[in-house]
Amino acid sequence: xxxxxxxxxxxxxxxxxxxxxxxxxxxxxxxxxxxxxxxxxxxxxxxxxxxxxxxxxxxxxxxxxxxxxxxxxxxxxxxxxxxxxxxxxxxxxxxxxxxxxxxxxxxxxxxxxxxxxxxxxxxxxxxxxxxxxxxxxxxxxxxxxxxxxxxxxxxxxxxxxxxxxxxxxxxxxxxxxxxxxxxxxxxxxxxxxxxxxxxxxxxxxxxxxxxxxxxxxxxxxxxxxxxxxxxxxxxxxxxxxxxxxxxxxxxxxxxxxxxxxxxxxxxxxxxxxxxxxxxxxxxxxxxxxxxxxxxx
Ligand code: SF4
Ligand code: SF4
Numbered sequence: 001x002x003x004x005x006x007x008x009x010x011x012x013x014x015x016x017x018x019x020x021x022x023x024x025x026x027x028x029x030x031x032x033x034x035x036x037x038x039x040x041x042x043x044x045x046x047x048x049x050x051x052x053x054x055x056x057x058x059x060x061x062x063x064x065x066x067x068x069x070x071x072x073x074x075x076x077x078x079x080x081x082x083x084x085x086x087x088x089x090x091x092x093x094x095x096x097x098x099x100x101x102x103x104x105x106x107x108x109x110x111x112x113x114x115x116x117x118x119x120x121x122x123x124x125x126x127x128x129x130x131x132x133x134x135x136x137x138x139x140x141x142x143x144x145x146x147x148x149x150x151x152x153x154x155x156x157x158x159x160x161x162x163x164x165x166x167x168x169x170x171x172x173x174x175x176x177x178x179x180x181x182x183x184x185x186x187x188x189x190x191x192x193x194x195x196x197x198x199x200x201x202x203x204x205x206x207x208x209x210x211x212x213x214x215x216x217x218x219x220x221x222x223x224x225x226x227x228x229x230x231x232x233x234x235x236x237x238x239x240x241x242x243x244x245x246x247x248x249x250x251x252x253x254x255x256x257x258x259x260x261x262x263x264x265x266x267x268x269x270x271x272x273x274x275x276x277x278x279x280x281x282x283x284x285x286x287x288x289x290x291x292x293x294x295x296x
Contacts, residue, residue, distance in 0.1 A: 008251070009059035010258050016216065017047065017207045019079055020068040021223065025099055027125050027285045029174035029278040031202035032216045034068045037288065038223040044078040048086070050210050053247030055086055057254055062093040062162070064121075064204075071102035077111075080118050089117040093162035097121045100168075101136055103143025110150040113165050120147050122168040128280035133287070144168060173279050175201040177217045177271040183228040186235050187270035195273035197264035205261055211244035212257065218242050218267050239270050 018032070021040035028035065063083065070076055076096070083094055096112075100122040103109060112118035122144055126136045144166075151165035177200075178185040188196075197203065205212060206219040213219035221239055225231040231240065245257045 009057060010255065012058050012060050012205060012258070014062045014064060014204055015058075015060050015207055016064045016066060016204050017050070018042070018067050018220075019047065019065050019070045019076055020073040021220070022072060022288070023067060023069040023099070024072060024101055024288050025069070025125060025285050026288055027129070027174075028283045029176040031174050032067065033220045033224045036224045036227050038220070038227040040068075040223065041073055041075075042079075043075045044082040047079050048082050050207055051083070051086065053210065054207070054212070057251070058258075060087060060092045062095060063087065064095045064097050066097040069099055069102070070096050071098050071106050076106075077108045080112050080116060084116045084118070090161075093119055095119040095121055097123060099123050099125055100140035100143045101126070102139075104139065104146055109147060113147065113150050114154045117160065117165070119162060119164075120166045122147075122166070123172055124168050124170045125172065125280070125283070125285055128170060128172070129283050129285040130281065131284060136287070171280055173201065173277045174283070175199055175272070176276050176278060177202075179272075183230050185224075185228070185230075186233075187239060188272045189235075190269060190273050192273040193264035193266065193268035196268035196271040199273070199275050199277075200268070200271060201277070203262070208244075211246050213242075213244045214261055214265065214267060217271070219244070239267060242267060 018040070019042055021034065021038050023030070023034035026035040026037070065076070065079065065083070067073070073079070080094065080096070087094060094117070096118060098120065103122070109120060113120065122140065124140065126133060126140050147166045154165060178187060180186050200215070202216045204215060206216055208219045218239065221236070222231065225233065225236055225240070230236070245253065249257070
């Protein structure tokens with residue numbers, strides 16, 4: 001059980017953790033860049049190791065386990081159980097964020113919802129994208145009905161301290177932080193970091209491979225550039241030199257990092273200082289070929 005020293009622990013509203021990098025969809029403008037198809041699949045032991053150095057220094061109101069598509073990870077059930085042991089329900093909302101396509105292939109979600117107070121949020125990309133895929137819509141709707149049933153059967157009231165056990169999100173407009181596509185992506189170049197931050201749709205704290213990052217784009221940029229073969233591109237070098245907060249940091253370093261995290265910083269120069277949003281209804285999404293969830 002996690003013992004948090006609330007006098008010293010710094011409060012965090014939400015921490016995102018990738019349990020997998022791959023996804024079974026490729027949504028244009030994905031905030032976590034999963035549309036670039038970079039790989040990585042993590043086990044409960046790895047994820048416990050990542051969080052261990054932080055769990056007594058930060059106090060998490062919510063932890064979101066996502067990716068990529070978390071239901072592609074065969075270790076997800078064990079990850080959720082391990083995290084619930086570390087973070088009691090009274091203190092932390094533990095949430096899986098999924099695109100819903102695989103819910104009906106994961107009957108163990110019932111136990112996670114009913115016994116471990118795990119919340120499931122379904123992002124309804126397939127309902128809103130420019131191209132409609134009836135088979136995927138059907139799968140997601142079946143899955144949604146299933147988890148709503150499981151939440152409804154839960155002996156405790158469904159409206160728990162942290163809100164309903166399951167919910168869904170329809171309108172997901174993504175601010176695209178780069179210019180171009182594929183191996184031709186480029187950062188924006190300007191000094192108006194305040195405007196970049198004002199238009200940002202993905203400024204959530206990330207824990208990735210033991211370290212804390214300001215936001216998803218800066219956390220996963222290296223993986224993406226490696227995947228598309230442009231990690232030596234000069235335009236991206238300043239951002240590849242970003243130094244995340246490592247577990248050996250001092251309490252003062254942590255306080256400073258957490259104080260700056262919600263604010264505009266130099267990293268925001270890579271993002272557009274204006275709205276560069278792809279609306280849900282204009283977004284193209286594609287099914288990934290099978291076998292994308294590899295461990296590399
Ligand atoms: S479903 Fe779409 S938005 Fe969500 S992680 Fe996959 S590619 Fe990104
Ligand atoms: S660098 Fe700044 S503007 Fe860009 S995604 Fe991160 S927090 Fe948002």
